[in-house]
Amino acid sequence: MADREITIYDIAEKLDISAATVSRALQDHPAVNKKTKKRINDLAEELGYRSNKFASNLRTQKTNTLGVIVPRLNSLFMSSVIAGIEKVANSAGYNLIISQSLEQECREKANAVTMFNNRVDGLIVSLASNTEDFSHFDSFLKKQIPLIFFDRVAESIHATKVLIDNQKAGYIATKHLIEQGCQHIVHITGNVLRNVYRDRLEGYKNALAEAGFSFDEDMVMSNDLSELAIQESIETLLKRKRLPDALFISNDASAAFALSILKEKGLRVPEDMAIVGFNNDMISRVTEPAITTINYPGAEMGESIARILINHLNNDGDLSVTSKVILDTALVERGSSLRKK
Amino acid sequence: MADREITIYDIAEKLDISAATVSRALQDHPAVNKKTKKRINDLAEELGYRSNKFASNLRTQKTNTLGVIVPRLNSLFMSSVIAGIEKVANSAGYNLIISQSLEQECREKANAVTMFNNRVDGLIVSLASNTEDFSHFDSFLKKQIPLIFFDRVAESIHATKVLIDNQKAGYIATKHLIEQGCQHIVHITGNVLRNVYRDRLEGYKNALAEAGFSFDEDMVMSNDLSELAIQESIETLLKRKRLPDALFISNDASAAFALSILKEKGLRVPEDMAIVGFNNDMISRVTEPAITTINYPGAEMGESIARILINHLNNDGDLSVTSKVILDTALVERGSSLRKK
């Protein structure tokens, strides 16, 4: 059985040279004779040698591995981001270890420990919705392991952040509804502890203020954006004496779901109720009417993140340049909000 | 700077015990005195000790890491599967290294090599659409590294496979359309080199045959299921003298897209053209009309895969039990195909 792993010692022995030379040759070290190099590489190939990463990592203390912690894997936005990260990382010879917090702070903490123990060269994080304590990232900071947050970022941590201008996006979305003649705009969003939701809410308020509308607490519904929560929110709204005439909902899947409920209840969209979503997922394009939304370039964001991190890792030194990268977004106007022709 | 890593030797020295005991205590080995254990764990905590996985892996020749290679990360089905795998794997203490082939055989091969060199304990694969040569999996088979295929499987390889009965699903979908009175059913699908598409086509043919319909090559369109391809297919169909009265499309996103094109062109669904999709993605529920589809339990599939693989890894030995696991599917009837009341 050819079950035993070939090591550099096997090669060294067969060629009657030292393991050190084999090691050097395999790394294309300049100080090794070309002919020797060739003999070594040929034999390695022939024997089916493969480098033992652990031994190598143990020596060099590098892993060529990036860690990724996200709230959930199964959303189109997240998987696009990850696809983007993977594409760039893979090309640069880095592996990805991926885990999800399932929106639980405790899982996020556990995952961070795992990543740390796995000695990832860098860590990429989007926070769970309710994470309040960030001490699980201290170990990375202390060890100067590059840390990048995206989308849902930890503002208080000194680390690179890649995100969009959520406040602006919230403002644009709301302003658009106002321009379409909506007067009672409800904002359904996630946990405002998180920057993404807080900032969108801020933008919403700004747009209202600018238009001279007063802000009403009751017009903001903050929940976990699950189908159940959306259903309840809509039902609550429809029981009010004064119906809102527009919904600005913080993700497209929820917006699409809300749309289907409204239609079921016999309301017309956008005539009775205009809708604006968020993300520009595929889903926003196929509903009837299609949903006006904010474009959120996931794949692009993923690629940016990986590029920044890997650059960092290569030119190791300028760890001080922890920056904030803001990606562009724009309103995508569709039928769900267009009341004027 | 507290930059140096703490090792079990540091702990051993401070506590004046041996490194072996520290190692045992840290693994909660039963043969260590409870008090000693506590002292060790407390000190480890205090010093910020973290296990060095490389050293440990180097010793044990295990990595506690599973490799995953999929065609694309950014589809809801795939990300659900991965979410399922991650959930189970994480709970069992396994990490995931994930990569995507982007539907390219060469990338798939490169990823397989990476996985092999990273010494994953097991590999989970769904094939790229055009992979014809499977030699990149030989190294895993030879080394007895458990290999599991799911969804798009390599039939010729002796490995565990987790999938649904695509033939049955294709049959059910087609039969449903026939029962709804459709007579000219077009099947739009992916590369029939892959089992998933080939089997669905087979089921389609069986249902036609059973109903006494003759099979017509022109009624099957095999392409990459991209938006462009769908658009072209629909346009081609609409130019025919004899319009089909139903479309059975191999994924929901494509079906939803086809639906929007048809509506744009002024056709009524399901009256002029009935539609059945595949996967039961969220998207199939929010279109107007909602799309009849085949339920494909992604998260569940992911969990099954991880469980099977990890069981395998734990009771190492019964590698011979490479089985075929068929998950249940069912037709989900919705408006896009219901012509009879």
Next chain:
DNA sequence: ATGAAAGCGCTAACAC
């Protein structure tokens, strides 16, 4: 240009 030798930090068989 090549070799000898010392570890990287951990585990596990064996001994007590």
Next chain:
DNA sequence: GTGTTAGCGCTTTCAT
């Protein structure tokens, strides 16, 4: 219940 010891396979000074 705890300690001794010998590596796991690689890299890297330091010699030569």
